[in-house]
Amino acid sequence: MTPADNKKFVQLVEAAFFVSEKPLSVKQLKTDLLVNYQVSHQQIRDVINELVIKYKDAGVNLVQVASGFRFETINALSNDLAFFIAKLSKEKAPKYSRALLETLALIAYKQPITRGEIEDIRGVAVSSYIMKTLLERNWVKIVGNKEVPGRPSLYATTKEFLDYFSLTSLSQLPELLPMTDLGVMDKTVAETV
Amino acid sequence: MTPADNKKFVQLVEAAFFVSEKPLSVKQLKTDLLVNYQVSHQQIRDVINELVIKYKDAGVNLVQVASGFRFETINALSNDLAFFIAKLSKEKAPKYSRALLETLALIAYKQPITRGEIEDIRGVAVSSYIMKTLLERNWVKIVGNKEVPGRPSLYATTKEFLDYFSLTSLSQLPELLPMTDLGVMDKTVAETV
Amino acid sequence: MQQVLPLALIRGEVIVEKPHDLFIPPEALEVILESFEGPLDLLLYLIRKQKFDILDMPIAPIATQYMKYIEVMKEIKMELAAEYLVMAAILMEIKSRLLLPKQAVEEEDGDPRAELVRRLQEYEVIKNAAQQLDQIPRLERDVFQVHAELAEDFQSAVFQTDVELHELVSALQGILKRTKAFEHHHIQKESLSTRERMALILEKLKRAATTTVAFVEFSELFTVNEGRQGVVVTFLAILELIKESLIECVQTQVFGQLRVRLPQ
Numbered sequence: 001m002t003p004a005d006n007k008k009f010v011q012l013v014e015a016a017f018f019v020s021e022k023p024l025s026v027k028q029l030k031t032d033l034l035v036n037y038q039v040s041h042q043q044i045r046d047v048i049n050e051l052v053i054k055y056k057d058a059g060v061n062l063v064q065v066a067s068g069f070r071f072e073t074i075n076a077l078s079n080d081l082a083f084f085i086a087k088l089s090k091e092k093a094p095k096y097s098r099a100l101l102e103t104l105a106l107i108a109y110k111q112p113i114t115r116g117e118i119e120d121i122r123g124v125a126v127s128s129y130i131m132k133t134l135l136e137r138n139w140v141k142i143v144g145n146k147e148v149p150g151r152p153s154l155y156a157t158t159k160e161f162l163d164y165f166s167l168t169s170l171s172q173l174p175e176l177l178p179m180t181d182l183g184v185m186d187k188t189v190a191e192t193v
Numbered sequence: 194m195t196p197a198d199n200k201k202f203v204q205l206v207e208a209a210f211f212v213s214e215k216p217l218s219v220k221q222l223k224t225d226l227l228v229n230y231q232v233s234h235q236q237i238r239d240v241i242n243e244l245v246i247k248y249k250d251a252g253v254n255l256v257q258v259a260s261g262f263r264f265e266t267i268n269a270l271s272n273d274l275a276f277f278i279a280k281l282s283k284e285k286a287p288k289y290s291r292a293l294l295e296t297l298a299l300i301a302y303k304q305p306i307t308r309g310e311i312e313d314i315r316g317v318a319v320s321s322y323i324m325k326t327l328l329e330r331n332w333v334k335i336v337g338n339k340e341v342p343g344r345p346s347l348y349a350t351t352k353e354f355l356d357y358f359s360l361t362s363l364s365q366l367p368e369l370l371p372m373t374d375l376g377v378m379d380k381t382v383a384e385t386v
Numbered sequence: 387m388q389q390v391l392p393l394a395l396i397r398g399e400v401i402v403e404k405p406h407d408l409f410i411p412p413e414a415l416e417v418i419l420e421s422f423e424g425p426l427d428l429l430l431y432l433i434r435k436q437k438f439d440i441l442d443m444p445i446a447p448i449a450t451q452y453m454k455y456i457e458v459m460k461e462i463k464m465e466l467a468a469e470y471l472v473m474a475a476i477l478m479e480i481k482s483r484l485l486l487p488k489q490a491v492e493e494e495d496g497d498p499r500a501e502l503v504r505r506l507q508e509y510e511v512i513k514n515a516a517q518q519l520d521q522i523p524r525l526e527r528d529v530f531q532v533h534a535e536l537a538e539d540f541q542s543a544v545f546q547t548d549v550e551l552h553e554l555v556s557a558l559q560g561i562l563k564r565t566k567a568f569e570h571h572h573i574q575k576e577s578l579s580t581r582e583r584m585a586l587i588l589e590k591l592k593r594a595a596t597t598t599v600a601f602v603e604f605s606e607l608f609t610v611n612e613g614r615q616g617v618v619v620t621f622l623a624i625l626e627l628i629k630e631s632l633i634e635c636v637q638t639q640v641f642g643q644l645r646v647r648l649p650q
Binding site: 010015018019060070071072073074075080081085091096098101102104105106108109110111112121122123141144145146147148154157162164165167169170171173174187 | 409554589
């Protein structure tokens with residue numbers, strides 16, 4: 001192999017590791033990447049070793065795992081990268097649905113409240129997913145059971161909920177306008193009068 | 194910064210480029226990755242330059258595109274890697290029709306432009322499928338409405354379009370060829386005379 | 387630079403010949419429509435490759451020919467075929483005007499072919515631009531995005547979706563508008579502190595329920611250093627809880643301590 005050929009061979013193996021979603025074995029490199037090149041398994045192993053050494057001090061290392069070799073970030077950077085990735089994915093974090101916000105608002109303002117009561121007020125079923133999200137987020141907790149048939153759980157907000165919204169107590173939640181001020185009652189009152 | 198700190202700083206930026214799915218800008222590196230480090234924009238730019246040089250001869254290069262920098266495989270390996278990726282994923286690179294490329298070229302060179310204007314120049318209707326593909330791929334976006342009857346949408350290209358074609362700005366697009374003489378006029382004029 | 391028109395098979399048999407004018411054999415129409423991006427593209431091809439002369443075009447046969455297309459169009463891409471018809475009409479108009487005495491032509495806005503030629507030139511520029519765009523190295527075809535895996539011990543941090551307080555309030559106001567459940571519930575700050583206290587008391591009783599005692603002394607529910615207001619809030623909370631049958635208040639002996647527990 002000429003030096004130029006050898007350089008391209010190394011570059012190709014290096015690039016292949018970077019584009020592959022999965023670890024690559026020597027055998028796989030030979031059949032899927034280098035099928036048109038006259039290279040032996042040993043030559044491929046030599047190139048891999050060369051790359052392992054080349055990346056020894058880099059932010060990513062070429063490491064061997066069960067099914068072959070792959071590039072992975074070095075352990076020393078894990079904390080910084082965890083923060084970075086969370087930041088990147090945050091931009092993708094979905095907004096909470098209206099149903100979730102309404103459920104949370106009802107728990108905050110009407111606690112302790114059962115899921116059935118929330119459903120009665122909202123007029124629609126509350127999905128288990130919403131309750132799960134709110135519980136996982138530690139914004140609501142179960143504080144007991146209502147002594148009615150089925151003994152449904154009673155939900156209330158947590159200290160974390162207050163902390164998140166920078167409140168010291170629930171009484172700091174904005175006061176809600178009475179119905180009349182929302183213009184809904186006005187009409188009916190006027191009609192009654 | 195101590196040499197040890199500096200080494201980690203370089204490694205961190207290097208690793209961040211390898212784990213990010215999108216190009217990263219200096220600003221983004223500062224706010225999302227290095228927020229806890231006392232580094233200036235200039236220091237980040239220096240590290241990027243250092244990495245660009247480090248990878249100059251590798252199978253992957255750190256290159257600048259419209260929305261920042263990213264590692265990509267070198268052009269010289271395109272055939273081998275396209276073959277390799279097709280083998281791994283059983284998927285071929287998407288091929289775009291002439292109709293789509295002409296529509297995209299019109300939006301790129303004549304932006305902002307309406308669909309009607311595209312149709313006038315191409316002499317055929319632009320299929321909704323093409324517009325949908327271009328919008329879904331985030332290569333074009335609607336930037337406003339033209340103040341003519343019907344207020345048609347005005348289309349322009351996006352940063353993602355430039356990123357996809359490894360361009361940093363529209364000015365890097367190939368220059369348009371001058372209009373050529375079609376020979377139609379001369380001949381007939383001569384005949385008429 | 388010019389793309390060579392692919393000679394095509396129709397239904398596996400017929401080889402389509404390169405068109406020599408704007409006629410297209412009806413049986414080849416579909417193939418032609420696929421080979422060219424439209425009448426401008428076809429015209430450009432004819433001018434470049436076949437030395438097509440707009441002036442030499444015979445009118446009558448074209449008219450007959452194009453009528454046949456209408457039949458074919460019923461089955462295939464009608465819209466696109468219609469554009470070829472429009473182009474044929476334009477060409478015929480140009481030709482008919484050129485056949486008129488020169489003076490009559492000049493009364494109009496110059497050479498009738500100028501507009502068509504301008505359009506053809508403009509289209510050719512874009513056609514070339516598209517070809518060049520196709521040559522630029524691009525992701526997924528020429529260069530590929532790279533990535534490395536995260537270290538084995540990597541533990542992801544999670545950022546949660548942000549919610550603003552006003553979103554919560556407007557969510558509740560949305561419910562208020564929809565339902566009359568709150569008609570008589572003007573939610574006030576005082577009632578909110580009561581409700582908060584209700585939740586706290588319930589939690590306390592729930593903890594007690596897991597012990598052998600199962601109840602809490604009435605007095606234990608009060609925190610004296612909260613002051614009078616705190617005591618009132620607690621008292622209101624207990625009353626509300628009893629009213630809603632969420633707790634029970636029991637007295638085991640006359641004048642004995644009041645005890646509070648969850649309903650048994």
